[in-house]
Amino acid sequence: MDSLIQELKEEIIQSLNLEDMKPEDIDANAPLFGEGLGLDSIDALELIVLMERNYGIKLNNANEGKEIFKSIQVMADYISKNRTK
Amino acid sequence: MAELFIQSAVRITSDQVWVDGEKISIKKEEEVSWLTNIYRNLDIQYPKFFKMDNLCKAGFLAAEMLMGKSGLEPTEEKRDWSVLLFNRSSSLDNDQSYQQTIADSANYFPSPAVFVYTLSNIVTGEIAIRNKIMGESCSYIMDNFDADILYETGLIGLSEGKGIDHLLIGWVEFLDDTCDVLLFHVTKEKNGKTICPWNNVGIKKFFL
Numbered sequence: 224m225d226s227l228i229q230e231l232k233e234e235i236i237q238s239l240n241l242e243d244m245k246p247e248d249i250d251a252n253a254p255l256f257g258e259g260l261g262l263d264s265i266d267a268l269e270l271i272v273l274m275e276r277n278y279g280i281k282l283n284n285a286n287e288g289k290e291i292f293k294s295i296q297v298m299a300d301y302i303s304k305n306r307t308k
Numbered sequence: 309m310a311e312l313f314i315q316s317a318v319r320i321t322s323d324q325v326w327v328d329g330e331k332i333s334i335k336k337e338e339e340v341s342w343l344t345n346i347y348r349n350l351d352i353q354y355p356k357f358f359k360m361d362n363l364c365k366a367g368f369l370a371a372e373m374l375m376g377k378s379g380l381e382p383t384e385e386k387r388d389w390s391v392l393l394f395n396r397s398s399s400l401d402n403d404q405s406y407q408q409t410i411a412d413s414a415n416y417f418p419s420p421a422v423f424v425y426t427l428s429n430i431v432t433g434e435i436a437i438r439n440k441i442m443g444e445s446c447s448y449i450m451d452n453f454d455a456d457i458l459y460e461t462g463l464i465g466l467s468e469g470k471g472i473d474h475l476l477i478g479w480v481e482f483l484d485d486t487c488d489v490l491l492f493h494v495t496k497e498k499n500g501k502t503i504c505p506w507n508n509v510g511i512k513k514f515f516l
Contacts, residue, residue, distance in 0.1 A: 239421070242344070242358040261355075268420035276417045 227299045235295070238273050239266050251295040259294070267292060279307030310467045312506035313498045316377040317514040318370040320346070320489040326516050327373055328503055342487065343369060350376075354438065361402035361425035362487070364434045367393065367480040370491035371435040374476060377501070378493060382439050388473040390443035391432045392465050393491075394450055394458065395481040398428040431480055443472050453479045453490070455511040462494050462506055473497070490515055 232246035239262065253259035256267070270292055274280040280302065282288050291301045319326040325334055325346060336345045343365040347357055350372055357365060371391075375382065402425045409419045424430070432445035450457060462477050478491035492514075494506050504510040 240358045241355070242340075243355060265359075265421050265424055272417050272419065276415075 224299060224303065227303060228295055231295050231299055231302075234273060234277065235260075235270075238269055249295065251299070253294060255292050255294060255298075270298075274302070277308075278302050278305075280305050310463065310496070311498075312462060312466055312494050312496060313502040314504050314506050314510055314514075315493040315495055315499075315501050316374050316503060317490065317492050318373045319514055319516050320366060320370055320487055321516075322485065322487045324516075325373075326514070327377070329514055329516065356434075359421065360434060361399070361405070361422070361430075363395075363399055363401055363428065363480065363482040364425060364431045366482045366487050366489050367431035367491070368434055368438065370478070370480065370489050371439065371476055374491060374493045375439055378474075380439075385440045385442060386474070387442045388471055389439070389441040390465055390469055390472045390475050391435050391441055391445040392461055392475060392477045393428075393432055393445075393447045393480050394453075394461075395428060395447070395479060396450065396452060397481060397483040398449055399426050399430070401483045402426055435476065441476070444469065453481075453488075453515065455508045455515070458511055459506065459508055462492075466494065466496050 228251050229246060232249050235241065236244055236246065241260070249260065256262050267288060271282050271288060274282060282291070291298055316328055322342060325332040334345055334349050337348070343362060346369050350369070352372060357368060360368060380386065402422065406419065406422045406426050409422060410416055428449065429445070429447040432447050435441065436445050458477065458479070462475055465475050465477065466472060473496050475494040476491060477494055479489065480491065481488040504513065
């Protein structure tokens with residue numbers, strides 16, 4: 224799980240262009256949206272693409288996304304249970 | 309005919325920056341892009357910069373330098389300011405990046421973050437949002453930099469734009485790693501900061 228969390232941090236920094244941020248700056252339990260990383264709605268769409276491209280997980284329900292993208296820890300739990308690649 | 313005045317001018321090319329005709333020294337780090345090097349030299353904190361495409365980054369940086377010279381804070385609401393931009397290649401630089409995300413049907417993952425910059429007028433929006441500019445903003449396409457058209461458009465923008473006293477107007481072009489920007493702060497009123505009149509000669513003087 225730790226390696227998946229690290230991988231997610233690196234992928235999120237790259238995909239969302241968080242250029243001034245390093246993986247160690249991101250708390251795996253901090254909220255991704257709002258106060259934590261301060262991501263926006265376009266970032267949410269980019270995370271949906273990331274889930275499908277990297278892990279073969281297709282999210283069709285927006286409410287599902289709200290739960291899954293709570294934090295990197297929650298994302299990693301969901302990916303480890305549902306990944307197809 | 310109304311007379312307008314250039315308060316400041318910023319020129320950015322692929323390897324140089326000039327403010328009011330004076331070359332600015334930019335400390336370069338090898339591992340980051342030219343535009344990111346300029347951003348870091350300006351010592352500003354605006355994480356959204358890194359999400360922008362190159363065209364927006366170029367326009368944003370020129371506007372930051374002009375606004376810095378104006379002495380106004382980005383957080384200050386500017387109801388009498390307007391943004392008018394020109395370029396040749398529209399958003400083609402970013403359009404090409406987006407096209408790469410949809411080129412391979414076996415690896416078809418359109419990027420929403422790249423897609424949102426596939427319009428040339430997004431740069432006017434980014435500048436307006438950053439600086440709370442409430443006046444009209446427009447972007448136009450023309451074949452090449454043309455000082456006459458720039459002059460005429462500035463004149464119309466300030467003489468016919470009701471309630472508009474300041475313009476950010478100029479040429480913001482970026483394509484295939486080539487940056488070509490000349491942005492002006494133009495006003496109706498002459499003041500102690502005025503560097504020259506807004507006319508063909510004044511405009512060309514800063515196209516270094």
